[in-house]
Amino acid sequence: MKIKQSKIKxxxxxxxxxxxxxxxxxxxxxxGAGEKTVxxxxxxxxxxxxxxxxxxxxxxxxxxxxxxxxxxxxxxxLRPSIYEDDESVILSFLKREILKLRRVDDIxxxxxxxxxxxxxxxxxxxxxxxxxxx
Numbered sequence: 557m558k559i560k561q562s563k564i565k566x567x568x569x570x571x572x573x574x575x576x577x578x579x580x581x582x583x584x585x586x587x588g589a590g591e592k593t594v595x596x597x598x599x600x601x602x603x604x605x606x607x608x609x610x611x612x613x614x615x616x617x618x619x620x621x622x623x624x625x626x627x628x629x630x631x632x633x634l635r636p637s638i639y640e641d642d643e644s645v646i647l648s649f650l651k652r653e654i655l656k657l658r659r660v661d662d663i664x665x666x667x668x669x670x671x672x673x674x675x676x677x678x679x680x681x682x683x684x685x686x687x688x689x690x
Contacts, residue, residue, distance in 0.1 A: 565615075582614050590614035594630060601630035647675055 562583060570577040576597040584590040592614050593602040608617040618626065658668040
């Protein structure tokens with residue numbers, strides 16, 4: 557039997573409204589290979605990266621990747637983006653919110669028009685109602 561000790565970085569993220577503390581474990585096995593584990597309450601997501609490229613630590617690789625890639629690796633069953641069917645539902649919701657905000661004078665006519673026209677692209681789907689009100 558062989559026992560090997562390694563250095564693991566533990567990061568605790570806490571005091572987030574309506575969310576349990578999040579613990580992140582990062583282990584670099586060697587240059588270009590490592591593992592990241594994210595734990596929140598009773599859920600855990602983990603992935604091993606064996607070929608991140610020369611010069612990358614797990615931490616530097618992780619922050620260089622886009623959200624869809626990371627979500628796909630840590631939780632393959634979780635949908636990383638909105639499908640076409642969902643997009644129409646979200647667009648309808650956002651249009652109703654824009655009208656609602658305009659009716660109570662929470663946004664100007666120009667701001668409402670700009671937000672409405674911005675909904676034509678997929679990027680517009682990600683606009684939150686808080687952002688609409690600004």
